[in-house]
Amino acid sequence: MTPHPRKLLTACVLLWLISAAGAVAADPAAPIEVRVDATNEAQQVLQVSERIPATAGPMRLLFPRWLPGFHGPYGDVSQIAGLEVRAAGQRLPWRRDPLDPHAFLIDVPVNVPKVDLSFQSVRAPESQPYRAPWATQLLGLQWHAAVQYPAGRPVAEIQVQPSIRLPAGWQQGWALRVRAERDGWLAFEPVSLETLVDSPVYAGRNYRRLELDPPGTAQPVVLHLFGDPPERLQPSEAQIVAHRALVRQATMLFGARPWRHYDLLLATGEGMHRTALEHRESSENVYTTDYFKDWASASRDRDTVAHDFAHAWNGKFRRPADLLASDFNTPTQNSLLWVYEGLTQYYGMVLAARAGLVSPEQIRHRIGRSAAHLRELPGRRWRNLQDTTNDPAIASSAWPSWEDAQPGLLLRIGAADLARCRHADPPGHRWLAVAGRLCTPALCRRQRRAKPFDLCLRGRGVRTLCHPPARLAGFPARASGPHWAAGEP
Numbered sequence: 001m002t003p004h005p006r007k008l009l010t011a012c013v014l015l016w017l018i019s020a021a022g023a024v025a026a027d028p029a030a031p032i033e034v035r036v037d038a039t040n041e042a043q044q045v046l047q048v049s050e051r052i053p054a055t056a057g058p059m060r061l062l063f064p065r066w067l068p069g070f071h072g073p074y075g076d077v078s079q080i081a082g083l084e085v086r087a088a089g090q091r092l093p094w095r096r097d098p099l100d101p102h103a104f105l106i107d108v109p110v111n112v113p114k115v116d117l118s119f120q121s122v123r124a125p126e127s128q129p130y131r132a133p134w135a136t137q138l139l140g141l142q143w144h145a146a147v148q149y150p151a152g153r154p155v156a157e158i159q160v161q162p163s164i165r166l167p168a169g170w171q172q173g174w175a176l177r178v179r180a181e182r183d184g185w186l187a188f189e190p191v192s193l194e195t196l197v198d199s200p201v202y203a204g205r206n207y208r209r210l211e212l213d214p215p216g217t218a219q220p221v222v223l224h225l226f227g228d229p230p231e232r233l234q235p236s237e238a239q240i241v242a243h244r245a246l247v248r249q250a251t252m253l254f255g256a257r258p259w260r261h262y263d264l265l266l267a268t269g270e271g272m273h274r275t276a277l278e279h280r281e282s283s284e285n286v287y288t289t290d291y292f293k294d295w296a297s298a299s300r301d302r303d304t305v306a307h308d309f310a311h312a313w314n315g316k317f318r319r320p321a322d323l324l325a326s327d328f329n330t331p332t333q334n335s336l337l338w339v340y341e342g343l344t345q346y347y348g349m350v351l352a353a354r355a356g357l358v359s360p361e362q363i364r365h366r367i368g369r370s371a372a373h374l375r376e377l378p379g380r381r382w383r384n385l386q387d388t389t390n391d392p393a394i395a396s397s398a399w400p401s402w403e404d405a406q407p408g409l410l411l412r413i414g415a416a417d418l419a420r421c422r423h424a425d426p427p428g429h430r431w432l433a434v435a436g437r438l439c440t441p442a443l444c445r446r447q448r449r450a451k452p453f454d455l456c457l458r459g460r461g462v463r464t465l466c467h468p469p470a471r472l473a474g475f476p477a478r479a480s481g482p483h484w485a486a487g488e489p
């Protein structure tokens with residue numbers, strides 16, 4: 001039997017009214033509250049609580065998988081344990097998406113504007129090449145391992161209110177800013193989820209802070225040192241001067257600072273996991289060597305510091321278009337990884353040498369060794385150079401055997417030579433610095449997102465990568481010392 005159309009319409013309207021009256025709509029602009037209790041130092045387990053705005057119906061929660069700076073699917077959902085979801089105090093069943101283990105599915109009942117998550121984030125397995133440091137006396141928290149988020153919105157538009165509790169007596173360094181401190185909890189200023197995942201928290205029992213800019217500098221750079229034992233936090237005056245020179249040289253090279261403030265996080269100690277990871281307003285540098293005491297033998301660590309510092313411009317302020325996804329679970333591509341990493345490798349070496357962090361001879365030796373290494377690799381006989389940019393996505397459980405940065409570095413040097421021969425004109429760093437000069441603090445705040453770029457190697461597009469001071473022959477120490485001054489070739 002077919003119901004009368006008018007009766008059917010009346011029934012639908014009534015159902016809608018009943019449903020609307022009973023529903024409590026979530027505020028889409030309301031921030032996700034994330035609380036991380038990091039006091040379980042002995043077991044190295046983070047206890048995470050989240051309160052996420054929700055609306056009635058199916059909800060899909062994502063654990064970050066494709067992570068900026070990692071260039072591949074390195075988010076590891078096996079770090080999650082003890083997941084519980086509650087709504088209005090009642091436990092909700094969840095199930096994992098069988099087609100995507102990083103997604104959790106729940107049904108949100110009506111009258112529930114928020115759901116509560118709790119879970120433990122355990123230490124990443126030893127096999128993880130980009131494992132965050134969790135060691136005696138040191139915590140390096142990368143937020144992607146301690147957050148889940150609702151699918152369907154860009155992470156740049158999801159606001160988060162993070163807070164953390166640290167072991168008693170620990171001190172911290174980070175790019176986030178503290179809004180309040182209460183009952184042992186530090187509450188940070190709200191940020192987007194994109195910024196949160198790009199803002200690691202480092203804390204430890206032994207800590208030292210060094211300003212790398214003159215007092216009163218706008219958008220300053222600070223060096224945060226963590227060490228175990230504390231004797232490792234004793235740089236000489238010359239070593240401090242070299243780190244200050246790195247900041248000065250990079251500013252001269254790129255023209256402007258695309259951050260509000262920059263926090264260079266550096267930890268050194270046995271038992272730590274070597275970590276080097278770039279962020280927009282900070283970088284992670286964790287070394288097992290005695291960074292300052294082993295100054296003569298561990299020079300590679302220092303051009304890595306310069307490398308990740310240069311990433312603030314190349315990679316963070318400007319990023320290859322297909323490496324900039326709207327969320328952390330959309331696969332990214334690495335078609336321009338040779339620019340992202342190769343050009344940065346080049347800048348890192350140039351800047352480290354100019355600052356006096358390493359000697360020109362050490363840099364030349366490293367470049368020569370890379371060239372020799374690549375020349376002998378059998379991979380070059382069966383795969384093209386572009387295919388090496390896929391390595392991080394392919395080898396997500398192991399360090400890529402054919403390092404993506406090195407071919408890019410050598411290509412960059414070749415591009416510089418090509419440019420010098422054909423074009424004496426435009427500074428190549430204009431590509432990064434012109435935009436950088438536009439980034440006044442006010443504009444920087446409005447344009448927090450990285451800007452995508454795209455390049456084409458066809459024809460003479462390679463010229464886009466040139467910049468004049470970066471001559472390979474320009475490395476030798478000058479009579480006046482290893483530091484370059486503004487305007488010098």
Ligand SMILES: [Zn+2]
Nearest residue numbers: 307311341344
């Ligand atoms: Zn890099």
